[in-house]
Amino acid sequence: MNTEHARQPAGAPPGPWLSIIGLGEEGVEALSPAARTLVETAVLVVGGTRHLTLAAPLIRGEALPWASPLSDTLPRILARRGDPVVVLASGDPFFFGVGSTLLRHLPAREMCCLPHPSSVSLAAARLGWAQQACAVVSLTGRPLETLRPALQPGARLFVLTADQDSPGQICQALTHWGFGETAVTLMEALGGPGERQRQVRAQDFDLQDIQPLNLLALEVAAAPDAAIIPLAPGLPDDWFEHDGQITKREIRAITLSSLRPRAGALLWDVGAGSGSIGIEWLLTHPGNRAIAVDSHPERAARAARNAAALGVPRLEVRVGRAPAVLAGLPRPDAIFIGGGARDEAVIHQCWAALGPGGRLVVNGVVLETEQVIQRAWQRYGGTLTRLSVERLEPVGSLHGFRPAMPVMQWAVDKRN
Known part of the structure; x- marks a missing residue:
């Protein structure tokens, strides 16, 4: 079949040459006339084995099953850039489908999409x-x-x-x-x-x-003792596997409020310990990202296990000592330093990594860390807050409130 008419002039940016067609279980009978024509005139039709079988009566060009991993097939598709190519997909290709994957490699103007109703x-x-x-x-x-x-x-x-x-x-x-x-x-x-x-x-x-x-x-129906993940920060401490290096529930809730999570934002959780701050950051929105950094391999592994158990396995965990381990990480929108703040170089590198509008929050407990935080506050501005929590505990046969160690929290926005 002659397809030369479909090629773009040399040097011209290709128009829509890749057609992504949603296919249902009923097969090609449900396709529109336009979709049927695109499949029939394509020099290459890519899809899963099931899709290619369903569309077989219409395919005149080369039929190419997806490789595993799927990304291995992309060079074959891109090699035909400018020729009529069809990718078959289930239902709506841009609803948990291959459309988003292809869009990372091609501009939208080079594609056209004919969706089918999704399974949902x-x-x-x-x-x-x-x-x-x-x-x-x-x-x-x-x-x-x-x-x-x-x-x-x-x-x-x-x-x-x-x-x-x-x-x-x-x-x-x-x-x-x-x-x-x-x-x-x-x-x-x-x-x-x-x-x-x-x-x-x-x-x-x-x-x-x-x-x-x-x-x-x-x-969804929950038993009275079901561990329902709340919509506000402050998960119970015992939901995390930890060795004591954890930002306690009340302080954690305030810290998340200070970090001000936004949809799609990236957090660095430096000195992550159990990973609780990064995990709760991810729970605020499915599009959020977080990188947890800790110098202790066993704590880093623990943070990864906690993230998986609490429904956010996308937490990235890096093992290494700050500030060296921070080099090369993608630019964050917010940074929390829960460990390692006694090293002023960590604070300065984190500040340098933030872009305009970025936010830095640092918690300190011991005097030496507080002194470093105060010097950073004098240099960069922001707010200092002392947080104190008391919990009711047994005192012999009676009860009394026992104070936890107070936390100094420094929060600052980078303006430019």
């Missing part, structure tokens, strides 16, 4: 759930614990699964976390001839013969 759209329509009121969690290539922050009593949420084994694993985890009474709807092969729905309580999950293409719709 189909599921919401089948159940009569308002899609905008439901959370969506993808566990494709992500740990099960990623689900934990979304488990709020009474919530409705859709879980995108990895394979036929995922539903049982998810229900087992729900039961372990105290959400065994959650109503689970298993939805398989939505939109296709093999579509099926089955309902069960998470703790009673015993379904068999599950199709690989499935998702779960959850109506």
Whole structure:
């Protein structure tokens, strides 16, 4: 087939040459005439084996299955830049799909997208759930614990699964976390001839013969002792594995308030200890990022375990001593120094790393750290606050409030 007419003039920026087409379980019969023409005239059609099989009656050019990892196929696609190429995807390619991956390598003006209703759209329509009121969690290539922050009593949420084994694993985890009474709807092969729905309580999950293409719709119910991750900072201290190097709950809540998390912002947690500050920073928004730094390998490993257990496995953990370990890290939007502030070089390097509008928060307990903080405050400005907490504890057969060591907190914005 002659495709020379589709090429752009030499040196001209390519227009839309890559078509991303959403495909449902019903196959090519549901494609629009425009989508069918794009597949028929493409010199290269890329997709999963299932997608290529569904589209086989229309494919005239080369059919290329995705490699593993998927990124290994991208050079083959980019080598055809300017020729008509089609990428087949499930449902809506820009909803937890391949569209976002391709957009990291090509400008949007070189693509056109013809989406199909996503599996979540189909599921919401089948159940009569308002899609905008439901959370969506993808566990494709992500740990099960990623689900934990979304488990709020009474919530409705859709879980995108990895394979036929995922539903049982998810229900087992729900039961372990105290959400065994959650109503689970298993939805398989939505939109296709093999579509099926089955309902069960998470703790009673015993379904068999599950199709690989499935998702779960959850109506969350929590037991009285379930560890529900709150929407405000200040998780209980005993939810973290630690060796005593942890910012205590009350101080941690105030520290998160001082850091002022914003959607999509990056935090450096320097001297991370158990990782509690970085973890709670990530819990404030799914788009937030955090890098935890600690010079002790065992503490760094502990921080990583805590992050995974509390639903934010995306915490990046680096082992090394500040300030040297900070070199080369991506520029942060905010920095917390919970350990290592006695070294003035750490504070100065952190200050230099912040861009305009960045925020630095430092906590100190011992006199020597307080002296360093005071000198930094005199140089850079900001606010100093002394935080003190008292907790009720037994005193013999009676009770009294025992004060914890006070914390000096310095917070400062970088203006330019």
